[in-house]
Amino acid sequence: MNRSGSDVSASDQPLSAQLAVSDFALFELPQRFAQNRAELDARWKDLQREAHPDKFASQGTAAQRVAMQWSVRINEAYQRLKDPLRRAAYLCELGGAPIQAENNTAMPSTFLMQQMSWREDLDDAKDLSALEALHDTVTQAHREGLQRCEHCIDEANDLSQAAQEVRALMFIERFARDIEQRLDALDPN
Structure with a gap:
């Protein structure tokens, strides 16, 4: 069992499935607000190395395009997870409590x-x-x-x-x- 609580790690899944998983599953991190920034950064670097389009140069342009999509997905997830406010909003969304900042401005x-x-x-x-x-x-x-x-x-x-x-x-x-x-x-x- 991995750190995210599932039996199969995100990196063991096909690339198309990896693109669809939550940011936490993609980074193999527990789905919680508190995160270790050094661990997050290290995992980001590992994922970027795995997804670098140059690694797929011998597999043709389609593989490189998918690798580029994967790289973009990894970067988007990293930006969301490293920022505490964006991470909190994402966790709320995942848990069914959307922020709806543009519609819900009611405050105490x-x-x-x-x-x-x-x-x-x-x-x-x-x-x-x-x-x-x-x-x-x-x-x-x-x-x-x-x-x-x-x-x-x-x-x-x-x-x-x-x-x-x-x-x-x-x-x-x-x-x-x-x-x-x-x-x-x-x-x-």
Whole structure:
């Protein structure tokens, strides 16, 4: 039995079947939020070596094309798994709790009040120290949101609450980018 909990590893399956499996099965990782980044990176490199189109040069253009598709699939899965927010959203989707960020923007009133307060703080911030302090606050809120996602997904198995956390984190990440743009504008370098 492999690390993903199945008897057959993804790499033992035909290539077409490998393209259709979940990212976790493809990487032979447990389907959970907490992941070891070094293990994920190492597995990505191994999969890329296996799928490199040059390995299939002697098998013709069709084999190379399939290898290229496999390589693209591996890279897409890697990008999704290495990013904690995208990984949380993916786990919610897999578990039947779609994020639906474009349709579902309802948030708890306390979260909305916090967002309004942060926006006011950003508007009022006139110097680098005020922006850095706000950035630190938002970074801490992001960290705490990821911890809540991990708890909801890996411990409580509450994917609907995890989806709510993911939507909140999407707002927080967008706001953090706004702060970073302001910081960049103030930075003379």
